[in-house]
Every structure is written in structure tokens, then in C-alpha cells.
Amino acid sequence: xxTEVKMNTLADELIEKLHTKxxxxxxxxxxxxxxxxxxxxxxxxxNVIGFDVQQEKVEAVNKGQNYIGDVIPxxxxxxxxxxxxxxxxxxxxxxxxxxxxxCVPTPLDIYKQPNMSYVESSAKAIAKHIKKGTLxxxxxxxxxxxxxxxxxxxxxxxxxxxxxxxxxAYSPERVDPGNKHFKTKxxxxxxxxxxxxxxxxxxxxxxxVLEGEVHxxxxxxxxxxxxxxxxxxxxxxxxxxxxMAILCNKMGIDVWEVIDAAATKPYGFMPFxxxxxxxxHCIPIDPWYLTWKAREYNYHTRLxxxxxxxxxxxxxxxxxxxxxxxxxxxxxINGAKILVLGVAYKKDxxxxxxxxxxxILDRMTKAGADWTAVDPHVGxxxxxxxxxxxxxxxxxxxxxxxxxxxxxxxSDFNYDLxxxxxxxxxxxxxxxxxxxxxxxxxx
Numbered sequence: 001x002x003t004e005v006k007m008n009t010l011a012d013e014l015i016e017k018l019h020t021k022x023x024x025x026x027x028x029x030x031x032x033x034x035x036x037x038x039x040x041x042x043x044x045x046x047n048v049i050g051f052d053v054q055q056e057k058v059e060a061v062n063k064g065q066n067y068i069g070d071v072i073p074x075x076x077x078x079x080x081x082x083x084x085x086x087x088x089x090x091x092x093x094x095x096x097x098x099x100x101x102x103c104v105p106t107p108l109d110i111y112k113q114p115n116m117s118y119v120e121s122s123a124k125a126i127a128k129h130i131k132k133g134t135l136x137x138x139x140x141x142x143x144x145x146x147x148x149x150x151x152x153x154x155x156x157x158x159x160x161x162x163x164x165x166x167x168x169a170y171s172p173e174r175v176d177p178g179n180k181h182f183k184t185k186x187x188x189x190x191x192x193x194x195x196x197x198x199x200x201x202x203x204x205x206x207x208x209v210l211e212g213e214v215h216x217x218x219x220x221x222x223x224x225x226x227x228x229x230x231x232x233x234x235x236x237x238x239x240x241x242x243x244m245a246i247l248c249n250k251m252g253i254d255v256w257e258v259i260d261a262a263a264t265k266p267y268g269f270m271p272f273x274x275x276x277x278x279x280x281h282c283i284p285i286d287p288w289y290l291t292w293k294a295r296e297y298n299y300h301t302r303l304x305x306x307x308x309x310x311x312x313x314x315x316x317x318x319x320x321x322x323x324x325x326x327x328x329x330x331x332x333i334n335g336a337k338i339l340v341l342g343v344a345y346k347k348d349x350x351x352x353x354x355x356x357x358x359x360i361l362d363r364m365t366k367a368g369a370d371w372t373a374v375d376p377h378v379g380x381x382x383x384x385x386x387x388x389x390x391x392x393x394x395x396x397x398x399x400x401x402x403x404x405x406x407x408x409x410x411s412d413f414n415y416d417l418x419x420x421x422x423x424x425x426x427x428x429x430x431x432x433x434x435x436x437x438x439x440x441x442x443x
Contacts (some may be wrong), residue, residue, distance in 0.1 A: 010132060010133040010164075010165070010167075011167065011197040011200060011201050013133060014098060014099070014133050014134075014135060014167070014201050014204075015200065015201055015204045017098055018099070018201075018204045018205050018208050019204070019208065021044070021045035021046055021208070023046060023098040023099055023205075024046065024047045024048070024049065024096055024097045024098055024099075025038075025041045025046045025047070025048045025049070025097060025098070025099050025100075025101070025205075026048070026049050026050075026051060026093075026094060026097035026099070026100040026101070027041070027048060027049070027050045027051065027100070027101050027103060028051045028052075028100060028101065028102045028103060028104060028122045028125075028126070029051070029052060029102065029103035029104035029105070029118075029122070029140075030050045030051075030052040030054075030057045030058070030061060030087060030103075031052075031057075031068070031103065031104075031105070032068055032070070032175055032177060032281070032351065033103040033139060033140075033173040033175050034050065034052075034101070034103035034104075035050070035061070035067075035068045035071055035076075036068060036070050036071050036175065036183070036184040037101060037103060037139070037173075037184055038050045038085060039071050039072075039075055039076055039079060039085065040184050040185050040209055040210070041209050042079040042084040042085040043075065043079065043084075044208060044209040045084075046084070046209075047083075047084055048079075048084060048085045048086075049085075049086055049087070049088060049093050049096065049097060050085065050086070050087040050088070051087070051088060051089065051091060051093070051094075051125075052087060052089060053089055054089075055089055057087065058087040058088060058089050059087075061076070061080065061085070061086070061087035062080065062086060062087050063080075064076055064077035064078075064080040064081060065077075069177060069178065069349055069350060069351075070175070070177060070178075070179075070183055070184070091125040091126075091128065091129060092129065094125070094126060094128070094129035094130070095129050095131070097134070098133065098134060098135065099134065099135040099136075099137070099201075099205055100126055100134065100135070100136050100137070101137045101138075101139050101171075102119065102122050102123070102126075102136070102137070102138045102139060102140060102151075103139045103140060103173065104118035104119055104122050104140055105118050105140070105281070106118065106119060106140045106141055106142050106285075106289070107281075107285065108285055108288055108289075112288045112291075112292070113288075113292050114142065114143060114288075114289050114292055116142070116146070116150060118140075119138070119140055119142065119146070119150065119151070120150065120154070123150070123151050123154040123155060124154055126155065127154050127155050127157055127158045128158070130155060130158050130160065130166055131166075132160065132165045132166065133165075133166065133167075134166045134167070135166070135167045135168075135169070135198075135201045135202060135205065136151070136155060136166065136167070136168050136169075137168075137169045137170065137171050137191075137202050137205070138151055138169075138170050138171075138220075139170075139171055139172060139173045140173070141172060141173065141227050141228070141231070141281075141282060141285075141286050141289070142224060142289060143224065143228070143289040143290060143292060143293040144221045144224040144225040144228070144290075144293060145221055145224070145293065146170075146220075146224060147168060147169070147170040147194070147220035147221075147224065148194065148219075148220055148221065151168060152168055152194060155168065162194050162195070162198070163194055163195035163197060163198055167193065167194075167195075167197060167198040167201045167202065168193065168194045168198055168220075169191055169192060169193035169194065169198045169199060169201070169202035169220060169223075170191075170192050170193075170220035170223045170224055171189055171190060171191045171192070171202060171206065171223060172190060172223060172224070172226070172227035172230075174187045174188075174189070174227075174230075175187075177280070177346070177349045177351050178346060178347065178348050178349040184210070185210060185211055185212070186210070186211045186212050187210075187212045188212040188213040188214070188215060189206045189210055189212055189213070189214045189215065190214075190215050190217060190223050190226055190227070191203045191206060191214055191215070191216050191217070191223065192216070192217040192218065192219050192220045192221070192222050192223035192224075193219075193220065194219075194220060199216050199217075203216050225290075227286070228286050228287065228289060228290045231282045231283045231286040231287060232286065232287040232290065232304055232307075234272070234283050235278065235283050235284070235286075235287050235304070235307050235308065235311065236287075236303060236304065236307040237270070237272040238272050238273075238274070238275075238278060238283070238307075238311060239306070239307035239308070239310040239311050240272065240307075241255075241259065241272045241273055241274040242274045242275070242310055242311060242314055243310050244258065244259075244274065245274035245443050246317060249321070249443070254434065254442065255274060255442075255443065256273075256430045256434075256442065256443075257434065259271050259272075259273060273430070274314075274428075274443055275314070275356070275428055275429060275443070276314055276315060276318045276356045276357065276360060276407045276428040276429075276443075277311055277312070277314035277315050277318075277356025277359070277360075278311045278314075278345075278354070278356060279344075279345020279346065279352070279353070279354045279355040279356050279357075280345045280346065280351065280353060280354055280355075281353045281354060284308075284311065284312075284354045285354065287301075287304045287307070287308060288308065290304065291304055291305055291308075314356060315356050315359040315360045315363060316359075316363065318356075318360055318405070318407075318426075318428060318443075319333075319360060319363045319364060319367065321426060321441070321443075322338065322364070322369075322403060322405060322426055323367070325403060325424060325426055325441050326402060326403055326424070329402075329423075329424065331402055333364070333367045333368065333369050334367060334368030334369070335368060335369075335370060336369050336370065336402040336403060337370050337371075337372075337400060337401045337402045337403075338364060338369050338370065338371040338372070338401060338402065338403045338404075338405055339371070339372055339374055339396055339398065339401040339403070339404045339405065339422075340357065340360070340361065340364075340371055340372065340373050340374065340405045340407055341374045341375070341393070341404060341405065341406045341407060341408065341410075341413060341418075342357060342374070342375055342406065342407040342408020342409070342410060343355060343357050343358075343373050343375040343378040343381050343390050343407075343408065344357075344375060344377055344378050344408050344410075345357070345408070346408065347408055347409045347410050347411060347429075348377065348410055348411050348412075349377060350377040350378050352378050352381050356407070357373075357407045357408065358381075358383055360405075360407065361373065361383055361388075362383065362384060372391060372396060372401075373388060373389075373390045373391070374390060374391050374392065374393055374395075374396055375390040375391075375408065375410070376392050376393070376410060376412055376413075377410065378390045393413055393414060393417075393418075398417065398418060398421035398422050399421045399422070399423065401422065401423065402423060402424065403422075403423070403424045403425075403426060404418060404422040404423075404424065404425045404426070405425075405426045405428070406418075406425065406426070406427045406428060406429055406431055407428055407429070408429070409429035409431045415431055415432065419432060419436055419437055419440060422439070423439065424439050424441070425437075425439060425440040425441065426441045426443075427440060427441065427442050427443065428443045429443075430442060430443070
């Protein structure tokens with residue numbers, strides 16, 4: 001009975017602080033997820049401290065300088081000037097916060113196994129400074145069981161008991177860079193806590209900040225699994241579209257026309273589209289977290305792994321098609337001048353994490369192609385550890401290229417100019433109207 005009163009009292013005190021906006025909020029990781037979340041929390045009226053090990057990000061935030069596309073620069077500048085948002089690499093400031101969101105990367109290692117080092121190090125840093133009544137929410141995408149099996153034991157090393165002395169939950173990020181309609185503010189949120197009090201406290205924090213619905217689930221594992229399901233659903237369906245594209249190419253059928261025709265059915269079909277491969281930090285990576293965890297239960301996720309293999313093979317297919325298109329015109333890829341339009345993994349953003357364009361460029365290099373990357377959003381990128389410049393379209397000579405390869409359909413590319421001046425175009429994004437020119441090839 002004493003424990004129950006203690007738990008409810010601490011939870012109620014925290015929730016009251018959240019309602020009155022007197023709680024201080026911490027956000028660990030100031031990247032594509034963390035910075036927009038920190039900004040929204042500060043806009044909601046909280047005093048927010050952002051933590052990041054990268055000093056350049058800390059300095060940029062404290063100067064009010066934005067580096068994330070989904071953040072409005074004027075908002076960041078105003079919040080910093082008003083003292084509502086600050087950044088630091090000093091985790092001693094954890095002593096000053098009442099609720100903490102962990103938004104650090106969860107990459108794969110070279111064997112496609114989870115690299116939990118960023119999450120683990122964040123949890124250990126928090127454990128050194130956690131106090132009674134603190135809420136900790138993990139937002140990084142991960143395998144089911146992470147919150148309970150990894151985070152909880154680390155935090156309890158501080159001598160506090162989860163659900164009684166502090167509150168722990170999982171709430172997956174749902175950031176879609178470049179989405180014009182859904183941002184951090186209005187995207188529905190899923191929350192699962194270790195105990196009902198944990199869920200209640202975490203949900204209260206998000207409801208005080210976001211406009212989207214906050215959906216409570218029974219445990220962190222449910223919330224972790226639903227996030228994996230979201231991205232695995234997309235991964236598998238995109239793999240089907242990619243496999244259809246490969247087969248349609250062999251059969252001389254336009255896959256885009258096929259998909260458009262299928263999409264006329266008002267039920268039972270949802271259109272997904274092929275492309276040069278998957279990119280971003282979620283869809284190409286998250287399903288592998290589940291395949292890794294499934295092995296603990298002696299289960300082999302065959303469909304998920306096959307879909308991953310298909311999507312991972314698309315850069316090879318794209319380069320092979322480039323070879324075939326050039327061969328039709330009596331030109332070998334070895335020594336061919338190829339303009340690659342787009343480095344980012346999707347249109348109108350600067351994010352090139354896991355971009356399929358990188359393996360395409362790597363394979364072109366090995367094939368002896370003389371390629372130049374063009375991307376108005378990505379000024380510079382790294383390929384195999386080396387810095388590479390990405391040019392603007394105005395800086396290159398379209399008519400001098402043996403082939404123009406469209407890998408990212410940025411809105412600010414001049415497609416009329418491309419179609420008019422390029423000798424050959426291979427369009428992997430269905431940018432051009434059907435049969436616009438016989439020198440324009442589709443995926």
C-alpha cells in the first residue's frame with residue numbers, strides 16, 4: 001500500500017508539472033527526430049535542454065542556427081533568444097530536468113545486427129543524474145524488448161525502482177522528412193509505459209505538446225513492435241513493387257502503367273512504387289531489428305529478409321540498366337560520362353542517410369564510369385569515407401553527358417531542360433510523361 005501511494009504521488013506531481021508547464025524537459029540527440037521534438041516542446045511552453053555529443057550541433061542550436069529541414073529557422077531562433085531552448089554536451093544538466101526523451105541513432109552493424117551503443121550510452125548518462133519522479137521516454141526505433149531489457153536495468157542501477165521512483169516508457173518517433181502535411185506536431189503518437197503510471201505520465205507529456213492523437217498501448221514492447229510493423233509493411237510492399245519493375249522490364253511492360261491501373265480498384269489495393277532502392281534511417285534498417293530479435297525465439301522471418309534482399313539489389317539493377325541503355329547506343333559504361341541527378345534518398349530534402357544512390361555511385365566507380373553527382377539540397381556528401389561535391393544543375397553540361405540518371409525527383413530540377421538537352425535519360429522515379437521522347441527510359 002505504501003508503494004502504491006508513493007507511486008501515485010510522484011506520478012501526479014509530475015503530471016501537474018506537465019499541465020502547468022513548470023516541468024523542464026530534456027531531449028537527448030538533436031538530429032532529425034530530436035531537434036524538431038525539442039522545438040515543439042519549447043513552443044508548447046516548456047523550458048527545454050537539448051543534449052548532444054556533437055559540439056557543432058550544440059553550438060548551432062545555441063546560436064539559433066537551424067540545420068534540420070523540418071524545423072522553421074525563425075522558430076528556433078526565437079526560442080533560443082527567449083531562453084526556452086538551450087543545448088549542451090554536459091550531462092550534468094540532467095539534474096535540472098523532469099522528463100527526458102531519448103532520440104539517438106539506432107544503426108545496424110556490418111552484419112545487419114542492432115548497434116545499441118548510442119541508446120546504451122544515453123541511458124548510462126541519464127542513470128548518473130536521474131532523480132525521483134523523473135520520466136524517461138525512448139523514441140529511437142528499436143527491437144521489441146529494448147525498453148524493458150536494456151534501458152530499465154541501466155536506470156535502476158541508480159538505486160531507484162521503475163514505476164515507483166521514476167517512470168519509463170517507449171514512444172516511437174514518426175518523423176517523415178519533407179512531408180508537407182504531417183510534422184512532429186500533428187502526427188499521432190503511440191505510447192507504452194512499463195506500468196500504468198508510466199504510460200499516464202508519458203501520455204500527459206505528449207498531449208501537452210502535440211496536436212495529434214496520443215494512443216496508449218499496454219506495454220513498451222507493443223509500442224516497439226508497432227513501429228517495426230509500420231516500416232516493415234512499407235519495406236515489403238516496396239519490395240513487391242521493385243520485383244514487379246524488374247519483371248515488367250524483362251517482359252517489355254510499363255510497370256508504372258500497371259500500378260496506375262491497379263490503383264483504380266477502390267478496395268483491396270494500396271499503390272506502392274518502385275525506385276532505385278530504399279533510403280533513410282527507418283525503412284531499410286528497422287525490419288532487420290526484428291529479424292535479429294526473432295532469432296532469439298528460433299523463428300526465421302523469411303518474408304522480411306527476402307524483401308530486404310530485393311530492395312538491396314535495386315542499385316545493382318539500376319547500374320545494369322545503365323549499361324544496357326548505353327550499349328544500345330554503342331557506348332560502354334567504362335569511360336561514359338554520367339550525370340546522376342539526386343543524392344538524397346527522397347525528393348526535396350537534404351538527408352542522404354542510407355541513400356541507394358551511394359551504392360549506385362560505388363558500383364559505377366567500379367565499372368569505370370565518369371560520373372558527376374547533382375543535388376541542389378546536398379552540397380557535399382561522403383562516399384566510402386571520401387568527401388564528394390554535389391553540383392547544381394546549372395553548373396553541369398547536360399548535353400555533354402552520355403547518360404543522365406534520375407535517382408531523386410527533386411521538384412526544383414528543370415525536367416523540360418533535361419528532356420530537351422540530354423542525349424539519354426534513365427528515369428528511376430517516373431518523372432516524365434509516358435513516351436515523352438524515345439531517348440527517355442523508365443525503370
